[in-house]
Amino acid sequence: MTLSNKFSILVNRFLDVPSIDPDDSRRRKILNVILAFVGIAALFLLVISPILSIIRGISFSVDAGIYITAISLLTGTVVLIFINRTLPGWVASTLFLILLMVVFYFSDTPEQLVDGRSLFVFTIPIIMASMLLRSTASFLIAALVSVELYIISAYAQLPPLNFVPVTVFFMIAAVSWLSSRSLEQTLKELREINKNLDGLVEQKTNDLALSLSRELVLAGRNRTILESIADGVVVFDIYGKAIQINAALSTLLGIPYNDLAETTINDLTRSKSLNPKSQGILMGLLASPEKHLSSHRIEWDKKTLSISSAQVFDDLNAAVGTVAVFRDFTREADVEKMKSTFVAMISHELRTPLNGILGYAEMFKEAVYGPVNEKQANMSERIMKNAQRLIGLLNDLLDQAQIEAGKLAVKSEAVHPKELLENLHGTMDKIASDKNLALISTLDPSLPETIKGDNSRLQQILINLVNNAIKFTDNGSIKTNISRPNLKEWSIEVTDTGSGIPENEIQHIFETFRQVDGTITRQHGGFGLGLSIVKQLVELMSGEIKVKSVVGSGSTFTVILPLEISK
Amino acid sequence: MKNFAFVIEDDPDLSDIFSKALQAAGFEVESIMDGEVAQKRLQEVVPKVIVLDIHLPHVDGITLLKQIHAMDSLKDTKIIMATADNVQAEFYRDQVTIAMVKPISFSQLRDISARLI
Numbered sequence: 001m002t003l004s005n006k007f008s009i010l011v012n013r014f015l016d017v018p019s020i021d022p023d024d025s026r027r028r029k030i031l032n033v034i035l036a037f038v039g040i041a042a043l044f045l046l047v048i049s050p051i052l053s054i055i056r057g058i059s060f061s062v063d064a065g066i067y068i069t070a071i072s073l074l075t076g077t078v079v080l081i082f083i084n085r086t087l088p089g090w091v092a093s094t095l096f097l098i099l100l101m102v103v104f105y106f107s108d109t110p111e112q113l114v115d116g117r118s119l120f121v122f123t124i125p126i127i128m129a130s131m132l133l134r135s136t137a138s139f140l141i142a143a144l145v146s147v148e149l150y151i152i153s154a155y156a157q158l159p160p161l162n163f164v165p166v167t168v169f170f171m172i173a174a175v176s177w178l179s180s181r182s183l184e185q186t187l188k189e190l191r192e193i194n195k196n197l198d199g200l201v202e203q204k205t206n207d208l209a210l211s212l213s214r215e216l217v218l219a220g221r222n223r224t225i226l227e228s229i230a231d232g233v234v235v236f237d238i239y240g241k242a243i244q245i246n247a248a249l250s251t252l253l254g255i256p257y258n259d260l261a262e263t264t265i266n267d268l269t270r271s272k273s274l275n276p277k278s279q280g281i282l283m284g285l286l287a288s289p290e291k292h293l294s295s296h297r298i299e300w301d302k303k304t305l306s307i308s309s310a311q312v313f314d315d316l317n318a319a320v321g322t323v324a325v326f327r328d329f330t331r332e333a334d335v336e337k338m339k340s341t342f343v344a345m346i347s348h349e350l351r352t353p354l355n356g357i358l359g360y361a362e363m364f365k366e367a368v369y370g371p372v373n374e375k376q377a378n379m380s381e382r383i384m385k386n387a388q389r390l391i392g393l394l395n396d397l398l399d400q401a402q403i404e405a406g407k408l409a410v411k412s413e414a415v416h417p418k419e420l421l422e423n424l425h426g427t428m429d430k431i432a433s434d435k436n437l438a439l440i441s442t443l444d445p446s447l448p449e450t451i452k453g454d455n456s457r458l459q460q461i462l463i464n465l466v467n468n469a470i471k472f473t474d475n476g477s478i479k480t481n482i483s484r485p486n487l488k489e490w491s492i493e494v495t496d497t498g499s500g501i502p503e504n505e506i507q508h509i510f511e512t513f514r515q516v517d518g519t520i521t522r523q524h525g526g527f528g529l530g531l532s533i534v535k536q537l538v539e540l541m542s543g544e545i546k547v548k549s550v551v552g553s554g555s556t557f558t559v560i561l562p563l564e565i566s567k
Numbered sequence: 568m569k570n571f572a573f574v575i576e577d578d579p580d581l582s583d584i585f586s587k588a589l590q591a592a593g594f595e596v597e598s599i600m601d602g603e604v605a606q607k608r609l610q611e612v613v614p615k616v617i618v619l620d621i622h623l624p625h626v627d628g629i630t631l632l633k634q635i636h637a638m639d640s641l642k643d644t645k646i647i648m649a650t651a652d653n654v655q656a657e658f659y660r661d662q663v664t665i666a667m668v669k670p671i672s673f674s675q676l677r678d679i680s681a682r683l684i
Contacts, residue, residue: 351651352578355670359584362673368587391670 232326444483473498602626
């Protein structure tokens with residue numbers, strides 16, 4: 001602490017008064033300041049007077065009045081400072097003013113006081129009164145001063161009191177009253193403003209505290225929810241740094257919580273627990289969640305995890321990060337694997353007896369063991385047809401199982417669109433004509449003769465779509481058009497004149513094991529796997545399928561595929 | 568060499584159907600239902616056509632296929648693979664004359680084998 005600091009603390013302690021009324025406190029502080037100056041002045045007099053006497057070579061007794069004045073002032077000052085600190089403010093102030101008036105009386109001759117050079121000193125208590133007591137007190141002191149002067153002049157047998165200075169005293173009293181009053185008024189207004197301001201600040205502080213605590217509660221609640229989720233959750237900021245994780249994620253990935261809390265997208269995707277394929281999938285999910293709307297599976301050590309990701313947006317709709325949810329899919333994946341193995345096994349095992357049925361029916365029809373009549377031939381044909389249907393169902397089930405297991409891959413080989421249509425007619429012409437339906441197909445000449453694709457799967461898509469159209473059409477035609485809507489794509493379009501699909505059912509027709517209005521499954525045959533497989537195959541080929549339908553007049557299925565020209 | 572054919576298939580009904588189809592195409596057919604027996608018979612006889620199933624007792628069709636390819640005496644023998652698995656059919660397509668996925672139609676097998684005579 002510096003010396004000046006210590007001094008200012010000392011001064012403050014000296015000036016400080018025990019008062020809560022701001023006006024009283026202000027007045028008492030002013031009095032303290034004045035008393036301090038008066039005390040210093042008295043000390044100065046006491047020191048300087050003997051020096052002056054020595055210099056002038058006169059006796060100390062000549063200036064006895066000065067010493068008396070100085071000592072009494074000093075004593076009065078000390079007493080008043082004490083009173084100012086203990087008794088109500090007005091006591092010390094009043095005593096001080098009286099002291100001044102008394103001291104002034106002794107400071108000069110009565111002539112000079114009443115009508116001479118010292119007359120002006122009496123303005124000092126008048127001005128001070130409005131500062132130290134109240135604004136109107138100056139009038140009282142002016143009156144007291146006038147009375148004092150009157151008594152002095154009367155006592156000293158001087159000429160009658162001059163009323164001009166008395167008038168001036170009252171005028172000074174009026175001026176100091178006004179200035180003091182306006183000062184007090186201003187201070188009062190200022191205090192009012194401050195008080196309002198304080199109130200405002202307090203209210204704002206309270207509001208802030210309330211909303212902060214509310215936010216804290218909300219954040220705490222979110223934290224609790226996050227921690228109680230069985231799925232692993234991680235939130236990354238736009239720089240790919242983890243800003244929030246939960247305990248489930250740590251358990252799921254087998255990484256300590258504290259390590260995981262500081263992870264980044266790069267760290268996570270380069271983990272040794274991932275094989276290269278899973279690394280690629282995870283990178284895609286976390287780095288560009290907007291492109292991955294459905295969940296994906298990865299292998300993490302011996303676990304299968306299903307992961308979905310999404311962008312995080314702020315209030316202004318700006319992307320501020322990525323949230324990813326990790327779910328343990330190991331059990332489900334095992335069950336799925338078992339299921340698809342089971343389906344594959346069953347469908348293989350069923351093929352052998354079906355082949356037997358088909359073969360013997362055909363041999364019967366082909367009259368291998370002698371001639372058969374028309375009815376017998378017809379019957380064997382029906383046996384064959386039903387066996388074929390069963391085989392179709394088996395194929396669908398197998399495809400579905402393979403797609404679900406992620407085992408189905410599409411090839412990229414030379415495809416001749418013309419052949420696709422020829423094979424379509426070879427397979428479907430008879431089925432269409434059996435229902436008296438016309439099967440018409442057109443091929444866009446602008447499409448190259450040879451393009452790239454998976455022959456058998458494209459054929460399957462075409463046959464499935466036409467087969468579906470035939471199923472739901474009782475009269476009219478099925479039109480198939482293969483065309484090139486633009487330079488980068490080619491399309492397969494199948495239009496029927498069938499019953500159409502109600503608008504609310506369109507979204508469901510591609511679902512597995514679903515047909516429009518579950519009850520008609522039996523009427524039209526099949527599991528309703530056909531369209532679902534078509535959609536999944538189309539997606540495997542990076543294409544899309546659209547449906548337009550009007551109830552009562554028919555539907556159009558359009559498959560759009562990326563065009564790759566075979567060289 | 569006579570138009571001699573082996574039908575190596577363990578299911579008796581399918582063996583019967585395949586045999587009849589090949590007979591209808593003009594082959595003299597010997598049907599074999601066991602991989603081990605097939606191994607032995609292939610050392611003794613050189614058939615023109617073999618219809619080969621994959622799932623066989625004792626020695627499976629894939630092993631037989633490798634052995635057939637290793638035997639110089641069988642280098643002109645045509646092999647028709649009969650499998651229930653289209654992925655498998657795809658995989659062995661290049662190693663056999665024709666890969667057929669079950670169910671195999673009687674008339675189809677008859678017509679195809681007829682062309683191999």
